[in-house]
Every structure is written in structure tokens, then in C-alpha cells.
Amino acid sequence: MREELTARQRVEKREQYSQWINRSVGFGVLSFFVATALWMLTDRAVVLFAGLGLYWLGCLGMAVGYWQSPVSVGDELERRMEREASQTTFLFVTVVTILGLPADVVLSTTGVYTAPAAVRGALWGYLLLILVFGAVHWFVKRQYE
Numbered sequence: 534m535r536e537e538l539t540a541r542q543r544v545e546k547r548e549q550y551s552q553w554i555n556r557s558v559g560f561g562v563l564s565f566f567v568a569t570a571l572w573m574l575t576d577r578a579v580v581l582f583a584g585l586g587l588y589w590l591g592c593l594g595m596a597v598g599y600w601q602s603p604v605s606v607g608d609e610l611e612r613r614m615e616r617e618a619s620q621t622t623f624l625f626v627t628v629v630t631i632l633g634l635p636a637d638v639v640l641s642t643t644g645v646y647t648a649p650a651a652v653r654g655a656l657w658g659y660l661l662l663i664l665v666f667g668a669v670h671w672f673v674k675r676q677y678e
Contacts, residue, residue, distance in 0.1 A: 633659075
């Protein structure tokens with residue numbers, strides 16, 4: 534049976550697990566970047582696979598940090614900041630998609646301009662992201678009705 538944590542202990546646990554999560558993610562990302570740089574120098578695939586394994590190990594460490602934390606890792610201010618950042622990002626993606634896709638179709642069909650493959654891929658990827666968001670939103674909304 535667990536004891537109830539005091540307010541100070543909850544804050545300490547939140548900081549402890551947040552630090553664990555941040556270090557795990559940082560270790561994984563840094564390991565992958567270092568491995569990619571070494572792979573470019575040595576051209577040995579094993580280095581790249583090792584970097585990928587360390588990256589996944591960092592992701593696993595992050596997940597363990599979230600699962601094992603006795604308190605919510607994010608506080609109310611962090612949740613509000615994440616929500617505002619998410620809304621701004623979604624607005625950006627939506628505006629770029631609404632303006633960019635029709636322009637890409639019209640300009641490439643008429644032969645005026647053909648966007649590079651990376652730009653076209655990003656635009657269509659944004660559309661897919663919006664569709665996935667819409668489907669998930671619809672599903673979650675049905676759960677609350």
C-alpha cells in the first residue's frame with residue numbers, strides 16, 4: 534500500500550522523473566546523431582544500427598519514466614503550454630495545407646511551376662496529418678457523448 538505524498542514530495546518526484554525522461558530522450562537523440570556522423574565517416578552499417586538501438590533505448594527509458602512515476606509528470610502550466618503550442622502548430626499546418634495543396638495542383642497541372650518532391654511530400658503529409666487528427670477527434674468525441 535502506498536502512502537500519500539505531501540505537496541513537496543509530489544513536486545520532488547515530478548522533477549526527479551522529468552529529469553529522468555529528459556535525460557533518456559537526450560541520450561537517445563544524441564546517440565543517434567553521433568552514430569549517424571560516425572556512419573558517414575566509416576560507412577559501416579553496424580554503427581548506424583547501434584545508434585538506432587541506443588535511440589530506442591532512450592525512448593524506452595522515457596516510457597519507463599512516465600509509467601513508473603507515482604505522480605503526473607506534467608503540471609498544469611506545462612499542460613497549458615503544450616495545448617497552446619499544439620493549437621498554434623495545428624493552425625500552421627492547416628493554413629499551409631489549405632493554401633499549398635490547391636496551389637500545387639493548379640501550378641503543376643498548368644505547367645507554370647512544379648514544386649520539388651520534398652515540398653509536395655510535406656504538403657500531402659500535412660493533409661494526412663489533418664485527416665488523422667480529424668478521425669481521432671471524431672472517435673474521442675463519440676466516447677464523451
